[in-house]
Amino acid sequence: MVEAGKPYSKVFADFNGVSPQDAEYLRAHPFGYIPGAPYRKPGEERFGRFEFDKRALLNRCDLSIARRKEVIFLFTLLGKIDHFEFFEIEATDDRKAIKKAFFGISRRFHPDTFFKADLGVYKPQIEKIFRYASDVYELMLADATFRETYARAVTARDAAYRASLEQARQAKQDAQTRQAQRAAEDRKALLSERLTQNTLARRARKPNPVKEGLERAKRYYEQGMQMYEAKDFVRAASMFQLAMGLDEANETYRQTYERVKTKANQTKSDIYWGRGQTQESIGRDREAAVLFLRAVEAYxxxxxxxxxxxxxxxxxxxxxxxxxxxxxxxxxxxxxxxxxxxxxxxxxxxxxxxxxxxxxxxxxxxxxxxxxxxxxxxxxxxx
Amino acid sequence: MERIIGIDLGTTNSCVAIVEGGQPTVLPNKGGYKTTPSVIAISENGKRLVGQIAKRQAVTNATNTVYAAKRLMGRRWDSTAVQTMIETVPYSLVEGDNEDARIQLRNRVYSIPEISSVILQEMRLIAEEYTNDSITKAVITVPAYFNDAQRQATRDAGRIAGLDVLRIINEPTAAALSYGFGKEIDRTVAVYDLGGGTFDISILEISNGVFEVLATAGDTFLGGEDFDGRIIMDWLVLDFAREHRIDLRQDKMALQRLRDAAEKAKCDLSGTQQTEINLPFIISAGGSEALHLQKTLTREKLESLTIDLVERTIKICRQVVEEAGEKIDDVLLVGGMTRMPLVQQKVKEFFGVEPLRGVHPDEVVALGAAIQGAALLSDHQPVLLLDVTPQSLGIMIHGGLFSVLIPQNTTVPTSKSHTFTTVKNNQTSVKIIVLQGEHEEAKKNELLGEFILTGLRSAPKGEVEIEVTFEINADGIVSVSARDPETGKEQAITVTATSGLTEDELQRMMQENQDYLVDVRADEALMKAKDDVQRVLADIGRIFPKVQALLSGSDFGEDALRKAEGVLERGRDALNGNDLESLEHANEALTRTLNMFRGVLQKIG
Known part of the structure; x- marks a missing residue:
């Protein structure tokens, strides 16, 4: 019936949403075909997503580019779009509207319209379009059963199509919501994960404060011992005191400290005492008294x-x-x-x-x- | 600008129109009449006579005068239409080479398209005279109910007349075009077209310049001629036979006189209640006694004689209105026969609306044809016709039945494909019989042609498929093509029989017509020169006695008179011959003489 044109992708099955009885009747009819979805989606322009082959548009002829486009569009989709879409009318439209639409098509595609024009390669296409249009038109006007069945089927198809669009939209929305939720959850999880990580990292950075402290204590102790041997009791004592603070349980440190402490205090005391005597010797008794007091306080x-x-x-x-x-x-x-x-x-x-x-x-x-x-x-x- | 004429090639009258400055106009013939009788005759000296002249001499040259040739257009010899015509027309019909009917006039046989081409030629000349330009393109109308053969024959007639027939359109459609042209209307119109030979009824929907034919039907053998026939055969001839025991039909001249009288009476009765038919010396009753025919025909009588014909048209109307299935807003009357009060009354009764009378029933069709012609050639079509095929097209199938491929009232252009298969093993050809009509039995429909598909590949039966496409173009003319769907190869089609003309014949006729045209045109120049010479001779003759009286007596005068007589003598000689040059010379000399004579009269007289 119709030459194969540029195929267009099919998402919905033919006779989508049409009742089984109607689909059976229409399938058996030479003009009963109903694609699963309208070619033009709601809100789309006349030619929808149709892609014109630039070269096909430039064939030599007397037609304007707009006319060529219409010819190529209709010819390619001949028999692949439903009759209402072909005539650019609604399935609910009456005979009068079908008539008007056909007259419009005739005005654009009847051979008399192009009597003088050179149609070039579009001639057979235009002829096919007009013949198809008049065949469908006559069928629609003459056969009420066909028209009603076809209209009912297209209406059902459109409803199914719209429902599936709505469903798809809802699904998309749901998916978006879910995704947002998931994202929020992910973010939360990420944060807590990071928190744990940080804690662990912190823990990792100070893996054993006790051990570290002990090590430091040991270092202090060793330094203290060196100072002790050099008879620097005061500094040795503070080293031992540090070591003891870090490793309270260590008896050695404490005992060493205790042992050195007296010596250190005596040394300290002696230092103050010496400075006090110096003050006393020059008659500054008051200053000397302060230093002497510090000396006795130390030891x-x-x-x-x-x-x-x-x-x-x-x-x-x-x-x-x-x-x-x-x-x-x-x-x-x-x-x-x-x-x-x-x-x-x-x-x-x-x-x-x-x-x-x-x-x-x-x-x-x-x-x-x-x-x-x-x-x-x-x-x-x-x- | 390219000019295109619209021709209404009628059964009894033809009419030509042209669109000028956007307005369609009917062109008058030389006699000032807007319609020209569709009558042609061959005179005793072999000249073609067309129109009023031919009609006028019909009585004295009945056997060589053709009228109503349209009724024979595209008819097969064995059709009832042709067989009926043989009995009633004074000219003789013979069977043609292609089973068609032809007309013998004096010693030559003419095909029907040839006869029609003479009328078309006349229409073309009217237009050429009016526009002072050569015309090569035309739209010709045919009755809507014409079948393919009849349309094809009409087209052939146009070609023989040297016309490029851009389109064949249906008469009622043309009438509707003329009615709806330039009007912003949205109406359903019935066109009731009862012409000289055919009846058509079409229902059209007119909407913003688109004229869609919803349904059409008719009878190509029902028209004014049949009304005349009733007056002649059922009344005049019958009564005369009863009275005198003489069959007037045997005398061709009497029959022609009856025909003229009947037509005139019929026309008169559209305006009056009764009319006289007075035909003295209609026939000789043996010996020297002549019989006269004198009768009074009343409108009432006419209506009783023809009521069944009118009823037949109404019956067809009923069928077509049903087919269209729309409410009729207006009824348009077309064709001379619609002037008959009975027709108007019956139409009004049936449709329930007062028929429109605003349009001239004899001219609308030609006007519509001109409008369509202009529309085809214009860049922005003011009107668009969506016409239909009047008869179903189909083929003969098993059991002699008729299988419809394209039903009647299908919008044209249209095409339908049908796949045939072989019925015998190793069958290499298939014969397809194409028919047009509405009858279930194949043989009761009009045979359009037999096509033989040859060169099929040898294969067991049923294996070979041939896709045959039947196409009806915007003219309503059928063409057939075939191809092998498997290989896509076009199949050869051999046309074995048509009732029309072969292409060779057509070419020959076109050539002959061209030759004839040259002859006629040369003739015209000769006649004009002779007229001129005669007129000057007459002028001179009128004043010659006076001039002679004045000039005689003087030497100079005698000499001048002698010279003038010599000129007159040469003029008369030239007039007897057929030499254009000597006639022109004579004319010049005579005119000088005339002027000289006039000068003499003024000065001396």
Whole structure:
């Protein structure tokens, strides 16, 4: 019936959505063919997605390019689009509309329209189009059963087509929603994953703080030992203290520290003491007292304590501290009469006479012949 | 601009029109009439006479005067139409080489297209005279119900007349074109066309310049001639026979007189209630006694004689209206016979609408043809015709039945393919009999031709397929082509019989007509020269006695008179001969003499 033209892709099966009875009737009819979908999608231009062969458009003839396009378009799709689409009318249109459409086609394709024109290669195509149009037109007008069945079938096809479009649109939308959801979930998962990773990385970066600390402690310890051997007790002690802080469980560090600590304190004490003596020697007793106090704080050597107490006594400040220091010195060396005497004098200056008397008397017991003690007691008793 | 004429080649009258400045106009003939009788005759001296002149001499030259040749167009010799005509026409019909009917006039046999071509030629000359230009293109109308053979014959007639027939269109369609041309209408129109020889009814839908023929039907042997026939045969001849026991039909001249009288009476009765038919000396009753025919025909009588003919047209109307299936808005009356009050009344009764009278029934068809011609040649078609094929086209199949391939009222151009298979083993040819008509039995339809497909490949029966395509073009003319669908090879088709003319015959006739045209044109120049010489001679003759009286007596005068007489003598001699040159010389000399004589009269007289 129709020469094969440029095929166009078929997505929907022929007679898509048409009732089985109608499809059977139409399949048996020479003009009953209904493609599965309209050629032009809703909103598409007259020629839809049709691609024109540029060379085919340039054949020599008297027709305008627009006319050539129409000829090529209709000829190629002859028998491949439904009759309503061919006539550019709706399936619901009446006989009058079919007539009008056919008259329009006739105006464009009847051979008389081209009586003088040179149609070139388009001549047989135009003839075929007109003949096809008039065959279909006459059938549509004359055979009510055919027309009604065909219209019903195309309407059903269109409904099915629209439904499938809607379904496809819905599916696409659903897919988009799902994709968005999935993307959100993925993002969330990614974030938590990254979090874990970071944590792990952090953990990886500090794989064993204990071990590291121990190592550091060991390093500090070793450094401390070197300093110790160099008799730099103060710095050695701080090294050992660091090592001990990092490895609290390590007894060696603690014991070493403890051992060195005294030595370090003594050294420190000696340093302050030396600086204090320098100040004292130039008569700056007050500054000397501060340094002496630091020295005894670092290590309370009896003689240092006594000397500090004495200087405090001399300055007449911080008597309580002086008393404590003098007591400390005396406790460290109870046989030392000087210390007792100093203590007594301090009690006396603090107006703790009873305590002063006791102290002097103890000194007297140690040296009963000491005039000085007797004189002190005598003087105290006067008070 | 290329000019194209529209010709209504009628049974009794023909008409020619042209589109000028967008307006179709009917062209009058030399006598000033817009229609020309479709009558041709061969005079005693072998001259062709056409139209009014031919009609006028018909009575005295009945056997060599052809009228109603259209009724024979494309007819086979054995058809009833031809056989009926043999009995009723005064000219003699003979069987042609192609089983067609031909006409013998004096010692020559003419084919029907040749006869028609003479009328077409006359139409062409009318147009050429009017436009003062040569005309080569024409649209010719035919009755809608004409079959392929009849259309083909009409086309042939055009070709013989030297016309390029751009299109054959149907008369009712042409009438509708003329009616709807230039009007913005949207109507369904019935065209009732009752002409001299044929009846056509077409239903058209006119919408914005598109003229779609919905259905058409008719009778190619029903027209004014048949009405005349009823008056002649059923009344005049019958009554005369009863009265005088003489059959007037035996006398060709009497028959021709009856024919003229009947036609005239019929026309008169469209306007009056009764008319006289007066034919003195109609026939001799043996010896020297002559019989006269004198009768009064009333409209009532005419209607009773012809009512069945009118009823026949209405019956066809009913069938076609059913076929069209549309409400009829307007009815258009075409053809001279529609002037008859009975026809108008019956048409009005049937369609239920007052028939339109705005158009001239004798001229609309030619006007429509001219409109279609102009439309074909214009760049923007103001009108487009969607015509239909009037008769079903088909082939004879097994059992002598008729199988329709293209049903009647199918829009043309159209084509249908049919696949034939061989019925015998190793069959190498297939004969296809193509027919046109509506009858189930093949033989009751008109035979268009027999086609033999040859050169089929040898194969068991049923294996070879031949695809035959039947095509009807916009003229309604059928062509057949065949091809082997397997190889795509075109098959040879041999035409073994048609009722028309072969191409050779056609070429010969065209050539003969050309020769005749040259003859006639030379003749015309000679006649004109003779007329001129005669006129001058007559003028001179009128004043000669006076001039003679004035001049005689003087020497000079006598000499002049002698010389003048010599000129007159030479003029008369030239007039007797057929030499154009000597006639022209004589004319010159005579004119000088005439002027001289006039001068003498003025000065002396």
């Amino acid at each position: 309370p050597r009896a003689d240092y304590c006594a000397h500090t107490a004495a200087i405090l006594l001399k300055l007449g400040t911080d008597t309580h501290r002086a008393v404590d220091l003098a007591s400390l010195a005396s406790e460290a060396d109870p046989q030392n009469i000087d210390y007792l005497m100093l203590l007594g004098q301090l009690y006396e200056s603090a107006e703790l006479y009873k305590k002063a008397l006791t102290t002097f008397e103890r000194a007297l017991t140690l040296a009963p012949n000491d005039e000085e003690i007797k004189k002190a007691i005598k003087g105290l008793k006067k008070k």
